[in-house]
Amino acid sequence: MAFFITSDCTGCTACKSICPTCAISGEKKQQHTVSDTACIDCGACGRICPAGAVTNPFGRIVSKIPKKQWVRPFFNLDLCMACSICVDACPANALDIALQKVRDLHPYPFLVLESQCMGCGFCAEACPVDAVTLEKRAG
Amino acid sequence: MNLPGRSKGFMGSIMVVDLSAQTIETQPVSLKVYRTFLSGMGLAAHVLYHRIPEDADPLGPDNMLGFVSGLLTGTGSLFTGRWMVTGKSPLTGGWGEANCGGHFSPAIKRCGVDGIFFTGMSPKPVYLYVDDTTAQLRDAGSTWGMDTVETETFLSARYPGARVACIGPAGERLSLMAGVSTDQGRMAARSGLGAVMGAKRLKAVVLAGNKRIHVHNKEAMKHISRICNKWVQFQPPFLPGFLTAPVGTLLRIMPWAFTQDGLLYKILLRKWGTVSMNQISVEMGDSPVQNWKGSNRNWGFFKSLSAHPDLFTRKETRKYHCYSCPLGCGGICRTSGRHPRTHKPEYETVLSFGGFVLNRDVDTIFDVNEALNRAGMDTISAGHVVAFAMECFEKKIITLQDTAGMALEWGNPEAISWLVDQMISRQGIGHILADGVAKAAGRMGKKAQRFAFHAGGQELAMHDGRNDPGFALHYSVEPAPGRHTNGAWLYYEMYRLWKKVTDAPKMPLVYAKARKYETGPDKAAMGSANSRFLNVLNGAGVCQFGAFMGIDRIRIFDWLNAATGWHMTPDDYMAAGTRIQTLKQAFNLKHGIAPRDFALKGRPAGHPPMTHGANKGRSIDIDTLMADYWEAFGWDKKTGRPTDHQIAEITDVS
The missing domain is CATH 1.10.569.10 (Aldehyde Ferredoxin Oxidoreductase Protein, subunit A, domain 2)
Known part of the structure; x- marks a missing residue:
């Protein structure tokens, strides 16, 4: 079960460029295909597709969402255990850890580059203590 | 999203790399194997027992080297970032294993496999690179000769976000004390497996996969993790460092002993580390x-x-x-x-x-x-x-x-x-x-x-069996001898297994210290429980420091069921631990090891006894301890050999 690209695909390659696992193949201006085995269900292809040509594993069409409205993670450092589960869960390598609290030597996670985040929410889903929340990005 | 047909907790396959033929193959692993041996070290024991021929030279092409992750790694559980290197040890000639933390363990599973096994020998230095669509052996000529930090820095710059395990000059020069490094200096150090990697001319393993790790019941996993985290965050202030010594002195001079609670050790670990x-x-x-x-x-x-x-x-x-x-x-x-x-x-x-x-x-x-x-x-x-x-x-x-x-x-x-x-x-x-x-x-x-001083060729660790004879027993009796992580009476106390496991003897709150130095069926039961439980931990990829907080607080058995959807009891999991132990012992017998030869000799066993200090006058009756331990597993008391039926039962699993 994976995301699927329908015949509405215009071959714009936006999905292929954003896919973090290189699961999408296809030539420009031709219908693209998703590899079942490589797809990790992050949904980035659907969110970016201007043609509405991507269906999710349940067969529903995924609507395009303007990048400004994509979600990004915010970290509640009072709840965070510094376990880096969220960093590992991020398929876009958009998270890292660093010292952030005064007189606290434990390194906590942060979003390195907002433009790198695909808004998949895997970080929030993986956090065992709900220290990661997803909110729309500013501007 | 829990979709049908997906493996839960484990990935369901292994990668086998033949360095001589330069081929890479992904092979499925049956559900029966996972239920019998869990994953991690148990899976490795299953693979290596069947695939390493009995006359294999540990530094030759027939030896196999496995990098395995744990069943619980990446499932939302805590303390489950351990990965293990396994193979035939050039130090002991038998079962070799080394265990390490860091961030490499989930990287194995994110490549879609539970373990990566190497056989053969490459004609020139290579490293393995794996991502979501590629698995390739690449030329490591430029990194051969670099130390572990230089190697990892070089490869991380080339593959941002990838995790690297590598050897340094010691492994390249086939030092039998060589290990495998990750995170710029964390070592899977024991059993000399870095030399096996060096002999295969495998400089590094570079993993950049992003596969997802699915579980049966995500909410249950999180619920158990939150309970675990509450115990970890309990951190009252403790003594200044220079006052830790008197605590040791007090423990030495008291004629009785308290059953140790790992929560105290956790407080020390969080403040200072080991x-x-x-x-x-x-x-x-x-x-x-x-x-x-x-x-x-x-x-x-x-x-x-x-x-x-x-x-x-x-x-x-x-x-x-x-x-x-x-x-x-x-x-x-x-x-x-x-x-x-x-x-x-x-x-x-x-x-x-x-x-x-x-x-x-x-x-x-x-x-x-x-x-x-x-x-x-x-x-x-x-x-x-x-x-x-x-x-x-x-x-x-x-x-x-x-x-x-x-x-x-x-x-x-x-x-x-x-x-x-x-x-x-x-x-x-x-x-x-x-x-x-x-x-x-x-x-x-x-x-x-x-x-x-060594056990079967492997140097002993910084824990004295004359103080805690459990260390002496486990140094001597384990298929990979001489390792301090194998077990001790202290570990048994901290695991608190009697809270969940029916045949684990309960420890009293306070007992006469002299009892520690006696032999008997209770000691055999404690030793056997230590080994079986450690196999569960290593099958699941759990850190011992987490497990030391007690099985009623760090609910490993519950995590395993929530991750896999199995309905196994703690006793069922301990039975899997028994099977793994038997398989590793059978591995050693297959490779011509006489288990009795691993017995501690000389000073570490108290022969002759010390004439001064904390362990004055203590000798360990290692022969009796080993015989009782083997009997607890139903093996031959004199030779440590499992019965033919026991061996057949586990080697027939496929």
Whole structure:
């Protein structure tokens, strides 16, 4: 079960460029295909597709969402255990850890580059203590 | 999203890389194998038992080297970032395993497999690169000769976000004390498996996969993790570091013992890391001193102040958490030696290069720690070799002529650094010593053999079986002998297995200390439970420091059921632990090992007994302990051989 690209695909390659696992193949201006085995269900292809040509594993069409409205993670450092589960869960390598609290030597996670985040929410889903929340990005 | 047909917890396949034929294949693993042996170390035992021929040279093409992750790794559970390296050990000639934390364990599963196994030998240095669409052997000519930090820095720059495990010069030069490094200096150090990697000319494994790891019941996983985290975050203030020694003294002089609660140990670990135990261990007789002939009298209260825990945390610039660890016992320290920073030295390293060689210079410990991490050499084994060489020098078996004029006197920091460098570069006397104390003593003759202490060829760790005979038993009786993580009476107390496992004997809150030194069926049951439970931990990829908090607080069995959807009882999981132990023992028998040969001999077993110090007058009845332990598994009491039926039952699983 994976995301699927329908015949509405215009071959714009936006999905292929954003896919973090290189699961999408296809030539420009031709219908693209998703590899079942490589797809990790992050949904980035659907969110970016201007043609509405991507269906999710349940067969529903995924609507395009303007990048400004994509979600990004915010970290509640009072709840965070510094376990880096969220960093590992991020398929876009958009998270890292660093010292952030005064007189606290434990390194906590942060979003390195907002433009790198695909808004998949895997970080929030993986956090065992709900220290990661997803909110729309500013501007 | 829980979709049908997906594996839960485990990935359902392994990758097999033939370095001779330069082929890479992904092979499915049956559900029955997972239910019988779990994943991780159990899966590795299953694969290696069948695929390594009995006459395989550990450094030859027929040996297989496995990198495995745990069943619970990446499932939302905590303390489950351990990965393991396995193979036929060149140190012991039998089952070899090394265990490590860091961030490499989930990287294995994110490549879609539970383990990566290497066979054959590459004609030229290579590294394995795996991502979501590619698995390739690539030329490692440019990294061959680099140390572990340089190698990882180089490969991480080339593959941003990838996780790297590699060997250093020690592995390349086939030192039998070589390990595998990750996270710039965390070592899967034991069993000499870095030499196996070097012999295969495999410089590194670079993993950049992003596969998702699915579980049966995500909410249940999180619920159990939150309970676990509450226990971890309980952190009352504790003593200043220099006052830890009196705690050890108190534990030594009291005629009775309290059943240890791992929650106290957790508090120490969170504050200082494993160095918290430095002085406590020396004072209570847990840490061997001066190549097993000394005691707390030789490296006592004031001398061991050079290793008090605050000295290490003062140099700490940040804490270090392994993957999925809420505790963070590791650290990165600045140093004034040849390298600007190093991983905070672990207890084993500090004591190996502290009391064990009577060294009071803490800067040397930092320096040697980084030198060995970069070389990819086991600090426990290296410390043992230095102590062995110092005693040989004292007894004039090694002379100034052999050392190019360097006096290998006890506690001489210059001599320690020099000897470590010689071993890493395999120059001069270092060439003789670089393969561990057993091989070195064999090369140096009978006189030297009296001062070489090991179990089956592997150097012992910094825990004294004369203080806790559980250590002596597990050093001797395990298929990979000589490792401190195998088990001890102390570990049994902290696991609190009797809360969940029906055949685990319950410990009283307080008991006469003399009871620790008795043999009997309860000790055999404790030893057997230790081994079985450790196999469950290593099958699941759980850190022992988490498990020490107690099975009722860190609910490993519940996590396993929530991750897999199985409905197994704790006793069922312990039975899987029994099967893994039997399989590893069968591996050794297949490879011609006589289990009795691993028994501790000489000083570490209290023969002759110490005449002073914390362990004065204590001898370990190792033969009885081993025989009782084997009987508890239903194996032959004299030979340690499982019955044909027991072996057939587990080797027929496919």
